[in-house]
Amino acid sequence: MQWRRIGWRACLWGAVMVVxxxxxxxxxxxxxxxxxxxxxxxxxxxxxxxxxxxxTTLGDHRYDHRLDExxxxxxxRDRAFHQKFLAELQxxxxxxxxxxxxxxLQILREQLRGxxxxxxxxxEWAWNPVVYTQMTGGAIYGLMAREFAPLEKRLxxxxxxxxxxxxxxxxxxxxxxxxxxxxxxxxxxxxxNRGLASILENLVKPHLSxxxxxxxxxxxxxxxxxxxxxxxxxxxxxxxxxxKAAGNFRIGAKLFDEKLPFSLGSKLSRQEVxxxxxxxxxxxxxxxxxxxxxxxxxSGKVPATDAPxxxxxxxxxxxxxxxxxxxxxxxxxxxxxxxxxxxxxxxxTDFVKQRDLVTIPPDPIDxxxxxxxxxxVSIAYCDSPGALDVGQKTYYAVSPIPTEWSDxxxxxxxxxxxxxxxxxLTIHEAMPGHFLQxxxxxxxxxxxxxxxxxxxxxxxxxxxxxxLMAEEGFLDRDPLMRLIAFKWYLRGIANSILDQAIxxxxxxxxxxxxxxxxxxxxxxxxxxxxxxxxxxxxxxxxTYFVGYQEHRDLRAAAEKAWGSKFTLKRYHDGxxxxxxxxxxxxxxxxxxxxxxx
Ligand SMILES: [Zn+2]
Numbered sequence: 001m002q003w004r005r006i007g008w009r010a011c012l013w014g015a016v017m018v019v020x021x022x023x024x025x026x027x028x029x030x031x032x033x034x035x036x037x038x039x040x041x042x043x044x045x046x047x048x049x050x051x052x053x054x055x056t057t058l059g060d061h062r063y064d065h066r067l068d069e070x071x072x073x074x075x076x077r078d079r080a081f082h083q084k085f086l087a088e089l090q091x092x093x094x095x096x097x098x099x100x101x102x103x104x105l106q107i108l109r110e111q112l113r114g115x116x117x118x119x120x121x122x123x124e125w126a127w128n129p130v131v132y133t134q135m136t137g138g139a140i141y142g143l144m145a146r147e148f149a150p151l152e153k154r155l156x157x158x159x160x161x162x163x164x165x166x167x168x169x170x171x172x173x174x175x176x177x178x179x180x181x182x183x184x185x186x187x188x189x190x191x192x193n194r195g196l197a198s199i200l201e202n203l204v205k206p207h208l209s210x211x212x213x214x215x216x217x218x219x220x221x222x223x224x225x226x227x228x229x230x231x232x233x234x235x236x237x238x239x240x241x242x243x244k245a246a247g248n249f250r251i252g253a254k255l256f257d258e259k260l261p262f263s264l265g266s267k268l269s270r271q272e273v274x275x276x277x278x279x280x281x282x283x284x285x286x287x288x289x290x291x292x293x294x295x296x297x298x299s300g301k302v303p304a305t306d307a308p309x310x311x312x313x314x315x316x317x318x319x320x321x322x323x324x325x326x327x328x329x330x331x332x333x334x335x336x337x338x339x340x341x342x343x344x345x346x347x348x349t350d351f352v353k354q355r356d357l358v359t360i361p362p363d364p365i366d367x368x369x370x371x372x373x374x375x376x377v378s379i380a381y382c383d384s385p386g387a388l389d390v391g392q393k394t395y396y397a398v399s400p401i402p403t404e405w406s407d408x409x410x411x412x413x414x415x416x417x418x419x420x421x422x423x424x425l426t427i428h429e430a431m432p433g434h435f436l437q438x439x440x441x442x443x444x445x446x447x448x449x450x451x452x453x454x455x456x457x458x459x460x461x462x463x464x465x466x467x468l469m470a471e472e473g474f475l476d477r478d479p480l481m482r483l484i485a486f487k488w489y490l491r492g493i494a495n496s497i498l499d500q501a502i503x504x505x506x507x508x509x510x511x512x513x514x515x516x517x518x519x520x521x522x523x524x525x526x527x528x529x530x531x532x533x534x535x536x537x538x539x540x541x542x543t544y545f546v547g548y549q550e551h552r553d554l555r556a557a558a559e560k561a562w563g564s565k566f567t568l569k570r571y572h573d574g575x576x577x578x579x580x581x582x583x584x585x586x587x588x589x590x591x592x593x594x595x596x597x
Pocket of ligand 1: 428434459462
């Protein structure tokens with residue numbers, strides 16, 4: 001369910017002061033607007049140079065031949081860059097800007113503050129080796145995943161980046177401070193470091209024959225150099241870093257609370273997120289029980305005495321599990337997944353049109369087979385182009401079952417990806433989830449909002465559409481469809497609880513597994529992977545639930561404000577028309593409210 005555009009950076013907020021300003025009371029100052037637009041333009045122009053790898057993903061291809069620097073000099077340069085732009089923003093009188101400029105000023109300021117905080121306070125560059133293992137693979141993947149330039153040109157850029165890999169690895173070894181590295185991060189880096197080899201194997205080697213002899217020789221040489229450097233780095237990771245790794249993976253209350261608003265661009269505090277999540281966990285389980293009970297009693301699968309109106313905790317658990325089993329039993333054939341996903345996309349599109357839920361932009365979406373080396377994790381994902389890669393296609397990538405899988409593996413995978421779950425995933429990834437939202441977003445003329453898009457807004461929208469479609473009766477009001485949509489929502493709720501409970505409250509593996517496998521009905525294998533991911537990252541797992549809550553709050557506010565003039569289409573088109581800013585800014589613009597800090 002993870003939205004794949006690696007280049008976005010979450011948008012941020014900092015100060016809590018609210019400046020109440022009635023719209024139109026103060027005149028806009030055209031000169032002030034122009035000054036701000038100039039700052040924004042220069043930021044978009046200059047920022048990509050800080051990280052060539054991110055620049056490629058973003059769609060700025062001026063640095064495709066270069067590789068990032070990981071050194072104290074580079075960090076000093078970044079710091080000076082952020083400080084300079086912050087100082088420029090500081091000199092503007094926000095109250096004299098137009099509303100769009102006010103929003104964008106806040107988005108840019110919080111991005112800069114967050115970047116500085118990461119550099120100076122969080123200092124992940126010193127203790128998280130996983131950042132770097134993903135960087136080396138991403139450097140090549142970003143050049144090969146999309147046809148933004150002729151293949152030959154991209155392959156030569158691959159060669160240039162590979163030639164610089166030994167320098168990058170050397171810088172990484174000098175930067176990481178082993179005693180601050182948590183053992184789980186060291187272990188994961190050891191496992192992921194060789195990922196570069198598989199990317200070369202799958203995305204680069206098949207195209208070697210397209211190059212002339214001299215270029216082919218150069219690329220072959222570069223691959224050999226980079227792979228030798230990877231092996232050398234592997235030895236260092238195993239023999240030097242891992243034995244000395246002694247950091248704590250739990251980042252603790254102080255860092256978590258400082259990081260949360262920067263990562264999510266939300267004003268909800270850790271405690272507010274927790275209260276909402278625990279309330280929703282109970283509410284959704286109670287609703288699931290009502291649906292499950294109805295299905296089971298109707299089918300005669302359980303006696304009424306085992307499913308009373310007011311169940312015990314144990315009865316609630318058993319009845320929901322039994323109804324979920326009915327959904328798990330309806331699965332595609334081993335070879336039928338891709339066809340089913342196509343059908344599912346057509347059905348979801350028809351439903352959105354027929355119910356007139358939101359405007360469907362004419363943008364193309366291609367259903368493609370998931371590249372082989374990415375299969376086996378999720379059954380589908382939406383791969384959208386970078387914010388500056390205008391005109392590039394969106395892919396809805398669907399995975400067939402790997403041929404080497406045993407029947408037992410296939411069965412467990414398809415329990416998770418039964419028919420209804422595939423529908424739910426199609427809704428989230430494509431229609432009316434990520435694909436539709438990003439197509440609307442790309443029509444916004446505010447370029448800064450595209451470059452600094454809010455992951456919380458984007459993921460929150462996708463989660464919101466899953467519930468929207470179930471509530472509106474997708475699949476002929478099928479109760480098991482609603483049950484499955486709730487099950488996926490429970491996963492988002494559990495993610496947000498795990499995130500803070502693990503990093504702040506010391507939650508252990510047993511308690512985490514209990515929350516996932518029992519309370520929110522997840523498969524054991526999936527839950528085990530999530531336990532690892534929750535240790536490796538912080539605040540990111542809260543994105544889905546927090547974003548969903550904010551979209552719900554926004555809709556409730558619009559219903560109240562517009563009264564009888566509220567329609568879903570008016571509301572959805574309106575919400576999606578501002579790009580992908582943090583949701584509180586979409587709210588201010590949609591409902592004409594004051595723009596808070
Ligand atoms: Zn998503």
